Amino acid sequence: xxxxxxxxxxxxxxxxxxxxxxxxxxxxxxxxxxxxxxxxxxxxxxxxxxxxxxxxxxxxxxxxxxxxxxxxxxxxxxxxxxxxxxxxxxxxxxxxxxxxxxxxxxxxxxxxxxxxxxxxxxxxxxxxxxxxxxxxxxxxxxxxxxxxxxxxxxxxxxxxxxxxxxxxxxxxxxxxxxxxxxxxxxxxxxxxxxxxxxxxxxxxxxxxxxxxxxxxxxxxxxxxxxxxxxxxxxxxxxxxxxxxxxxxxxxxxxxxxxxxxxxxxxxxxxxxxxxxxxxxxxxxxxxxxxxxxxxxxxxxxxxxxxxxxxxxxxxxxxxxxxxxxxxxxxxxxxxxxxxxxxxxxxxxxxxxxxxxxxxxxxxxxxxxxxxxxxxxxxxxxxxxxxxxxxxxxxxxxxxxxxxxxxxxxxxxxxxxxxxxxxxxxxxx
Amino acid sequence: xxxxxxxxxxxxxxxxxxxxxxxxxxxxxxxxxxxxxxxxxxxxxxxxxxxxxxxxxxxxxxxxxxxxxxxxxxxxxxxxxxxxxxxxxxxxxxxxxxxxxxxxxxxxxxxxxxxxxxxxxxxxxxxxxxxxxxxxxxxxxxxxxx
Numbered sequence: 265x266x267x268x269x270x271x272x273x274x275x276x277x278x279x280x281x282x283x284x285x286x287x288x289x290x291x292x293x294x295x296x297x298x299x300x301x302x303x304x305x306x307x308x309x310x311x312x313x314x315x316x317x318x319x320x321x322x323x324x325x326x327x328x329x330x331x332x333x334x335x336x337x338x339x340x341x342x343x344x345x346x347x348x349x350x351x352x353x354x355x356x357x358x359x360x361x362x363x364x365x366x367x368x369x370x371x372x373x374x375x376x377x378x379x380x381x382x383x384x385x386x387x388x389x390x391x392x393x394x395x396x397x398x399x400x401x402x403x404x405x406x407x408x409x410x411x412x413x414x415x416x417x418x419x420x421x422x423x424x425x426x427x428x429x430x431x432x433x434x435x436x437x438x439x440x441x442x443x444x445x446x447x448x449x450x451x452x453x454x455x456x457x458x459x460x461x462x463x464x465x466x467x468x469x470x471x472x473x474x475x476x477x478x479x480x481x482x483x484x485x486x487x488x489x490x491x492x493x494x495x496x497x498x499x500x501x502x503x504x505x506x507x508x509x510x511x512x513x514x515x516x517x518x519x520x521x522x523x524x525x526x527x528x529x530x531x532x533x534x535x536x537x538x539x540x541x542x543x544x545x546x547x548x549x550x551x552x553x554x555x556x557x558x559x560x561x562x563x564x565x566x567x568x569x570x571x572x573x574x575x576x577x578x579x580x581x582x583x584x585x586x587x588x589x590x591x592x593x594x595x596x597x598x599x600x601x602x603x604x605x606x607x608x609x610x611x612x613x614x615x616x617x618x619x620x621x622x623x624x625x626x627x628x629x630x631x632x633x634x635x636x637x638x639x640x641x642x643x644x645x646x647x648x649x650x651x652x653x654x655x656x657x658x659x660x661x662x663x664x665x666x667x668x669x670x671x672x673x674x675x676x677x678x679x680x681x682x683x684x685x686x687x688x689x690x691x692x
Numbered sequence: 693x694x695x696x697x698x699x700x701x702x703x704x705x706x707x708x709x710x711x712x713x714x715x716x717x718x719x720x721x722x723x724x725x726x727x728x729x730x731x732x733x734x735x736x737x738x739x740x741x742x743x744x745x746x747x748x749x750x751x752x753x754x755x756x757x758x759x760x761x762x763x764x765x766x767x768x769x770x771x772x773x774x775x776x777x778x779x780x781x782x783x784x785x786x787x788x789x790x791x792x793x794x795x796x797x798x799x800x801x802x803x804x805x806x807x808x809x810x811x812x813x814x815x816x817x818x819x820x821x822x823x824x825x826x827x828x829x830x831x832x833x834x835x836x837x838x
Contacts, residue, residue: 356752359745366742367785371792441755448753 270559273529289327296326296334299380302387303341306420309428310348313341332373338380339365342416346423350431352440353423356447360419364412375402375409382413383420385520389512392520395463396489397527399470400482407464414463415451422450458500466493477554479539482532486524490517535559698817705814708807716800716807724797731793732786739785743778 280287300319308314322341326334339361347354361379369376378394385394398410427450430443466489473485494517501508534556542553709717719727751758758765 356749359749363742363745363749366738366745370738371788441759444752445755448749452753 267559269529270533273533276530292329292331292334293323293327296323296337299334299338299384300341302384303338303345303380303420306383306387306424307342307345307349309345313344313348332376335376335380342420349423349428350443352444353427353431353447356444357419357423360415364415368408368412372405372409375406378406378409378413379416380413382410383417386417386421388519389516390519390523392466392490392493392517393523395467395493396470396486396520396524399467399489400474400485400524400527401531402471404468404471407467410463410467411460414456414460418456418459419451422447426450454504455500455506458496458504462493462496462500465496479556482528483525486521486528489524490521493517493520533559695817695821698814698821701810701814701817705807705810708803708810712800712803712807716803719797719800720804724794724801727797728790728793731789735785735789736782739782740778743781747774 297319300322304314304319312318322337326337329337343354343357343361346357364379365376369379375398378398382391382394385391394413395410398406402409427443427447430446469492470485470489473488474481476484478484494513497508497513498510500506535558539554539556542551542555544551544553722730
């Protein structure tokens with residue numbers, strides 16, 4: 265089961281890696297479309313913005329902007345719809361969002377998507393996914409983001425359920441001051457405060473459990489978070505005397521649990537069977553470390569085992585004769601060393617190597633001072649001339665590597681034979 | 693023939709420039725004191741705006757009370773409370789802004805220093821290749837002379 269999931273995960277990752285130029289804008293488009301459509305379904309007071317054509321255009325624009333662009337456009341959409349209902353409602357919406365952005369999101373813009381994801385999660389009947397997901401993936405400061413997201417949803421809900429009837433009252437004219445007074449008071453009602461407390465407690469509990477050094481910490485955190493969410497909601501409704509649809513609540517919690525388990529698959533996928541507990545010490549500290557390996561797909565794990573077979577480390581790969589072709593995709597180990605991945609159309613797609621790889625390769629090959637860092641072979645250091653260390657114009661990397669290795673071995677033989685001659689002459 | 697090592701070095705440098713053009717490279721163009729001063733100035737303006745908006749929200753929440761007691765309100769202590777809360781809020785957010793700006797600058801400086809180190813490494817590669825070309829040309833000339 266683990267191996268199937270690991271293979272599935274790796275296939276998704278490879279698919280994303282190969283086609284990310286297309287997939288990323290498509291995902292941003294889909295996310296923006298879902299967010300804007302749910303905002304329109306909830307509010308929809310400004311008819312010009314209710315058109316699907318406008319929403320699609322906005323989503324296309326969001327697909328080329330960064331994620332915060334989607335947040336800005338979504339917030340403007342909410343404010344615009346509120347202005348459609350009434351100037352005082354739109355002004356209040358603008359004030360609320362400006363305060364949240366100025367006081368918090370300008371310092372932590374990474375979490376700004378929660379402002380719009382929370383209303384979407386409520387609309388899809390899985391509100392628990394927000395605090396549990398934030399507890400799994402974020403830190404304690406993101407509690408404020410979750411609170412802001414909940415305030416964003418509750419404001420939309422208050423506008424729809426309380427303010428709209430006031431504005432559309434049978435009398436035809438609504439008192440501006442009544443509406444202005446009602447909005448903050450409805451937003452600070454007991455039910456909303458109870459929901460805020462629920463979200464904060466669930467998120468903190470999930471975060472604390474997730475960080476424990478135990479097996480299945482993430483799964484435990486998700487389960488405890490879901491149960492805590494249900495318990496607090498039911499307890500809250502009992503205390504406040506409000507009605508709650510238990511069936512929808514439980515269904516939503518189960519849906520949220522499923523979503524969070526999928527999140528866990530992509531963000532944290534350990535193999536607990538291979539975990540080790542290490543204890544060691546140095547001059548300053550005692551170390552007690554729990555090491556849990558990641559679940560790798562069978563193909564990747566086999567390849568890594570092959571590399572480690574001879575007991576050689578990664579740093580020796582420069583002098584290894586690793587130019588033989590591997591199976592399947594026709595890429596050599598050297599190509600893989602540079603991070604090549606078989607593309608579907610191109611024969612070879614070179615992915616950029618990491619900076620550590622470049623650093624290790626450059627530092628080995630382009631040494632200016634051979635006195636300090638000399639290449640060794642069999643534990644002995646060999647002096648090389650400048651010409652030997654640089655590739656010639658017409659030769660490939662493999663030929664250069666072979667030539668360098670040959671010259672190093674020749675020098676070693678020369679040194680061994682000269683040592684032997686010295687020993688023999690000494691004996692004589 | 694293209695030198696692959698140099699090519700990858702150039703690619704990694706170009707990636708860094710592309711990613712950090714609006715971030716680390718832009719930050720390090722100013723002095724640290726100027727960067728922090730600009731952040732604090734921006735923070736002052738934004739915090740003042742946010743405080744005014746929060747006051748407006750508070751007034752909306754207590755609108756009935758305020759309108760009913762408008763004639764009897766004692767404005768001096770109210771103003772004092774408003775000012776004190778404003779100063780406390782400004783102080784807290786200024787500290788947060790200062791810390792954030794300083795940390796950002798120091799981290800950007802470290803990244804740009806690494807970028808410059810890699811740039812010097814690229815320069816050395818070009819220089820090494822020029823030296824090697826010189827050696828090859830001289831080698832050829834020596835062999836011909838011999």
